[in-house]
Amino acid sequence: MDETSNPISRSDEEWRSRLAPQEYAVLRQGATERPWSGDYVSTSTVGVYRCRACGAELFRSETKFDSHCGWPSFFEPSESEAVTLHEDSSMGMVRTEVRCARCDSHLGHVFHGEGYATPTDDRYCINSIALTLEEDSVA
Incomplete structure (x- = not known):
C-alpha cells in the first residue's frame, strides 16, 4: 500500500504549522480562493494532481477540462476512493463538498448534470491552492 493512502489525522495546531495561512483557510476551514486566481485554472500540463495537505493522488490531467468557471475542473477523481462527498448547505444553497x-481537507465542490461534454457530466470544481501538480516525466 502506498504511504499516501494511509489515513492521517493531525491537530489544528499541526495543520496551522504545516500550511500557509491561505492554504489553511481553504483546506481546513472550507474557504474558497478567488476565481481565476489559482495556478492550475488554465494549465494543460500532463501529470497528477495531489492534495496539498497530505500528498494523496486526487485527479489526473486526463480528466481536467476547461469549464470557464474560474477554478480547475475535472470530470472524475483518479480513483473513486480518492475523495469523499458531503452535503454542504452553507451559503443558502445545497451543494456537494469534495474532501480528500x-x-x-476541503478541496471544492462537485456539480452534476450541467451539460458538459465529458464522460460523466460532473464538474469537480477544485481550488488550485488545495492541489499540487506532479508533472509526468518524459522518458
Missing part, C-alpha cells in the same frame, strides 16, 4: 479521503 486521506486527510479530510
Whole structure:
C-alpha cells in the first residue's frame, strides 16, 4: 500500500504549522480562493494532481477540462476512493463538498448534470491552492 493512502489525522495546531495561512483557510476551514486566481485554472500540463495537505493522488490531467468557471475542473477523481462527498448547505444553497479521503481537507465542490461534454457530466470544481501538480516525466 502506498504511504499516501494511509489515513492521517493531525491537530489544528499541526495543520496551522504545516500550511500557509491561505492554504489553511481553504483546506481546513472550507474557504474558497478567488476565481481565476489559482495556478492550475488554465494549465494543460500532463501529470497528477495531489492534495496539498497530505500528498494523496486526487485527479489526473486526463480528466481536467476547461469549464470557464474560474477554478480547475475535472470530470472524475483518479480513483473513486480518492475523495469523499458531503452535503454542504452553507451559503443558502445545497451543494456537494469534495474532501480528500486521506486527510479530510476541503478541496471544492462537485456539480452534476450541467451539460458538459465529458464522460460523466460532473464538474469537480477544485481550488488550485488545495492541489499540487506532479508533472509526468518524459522518458
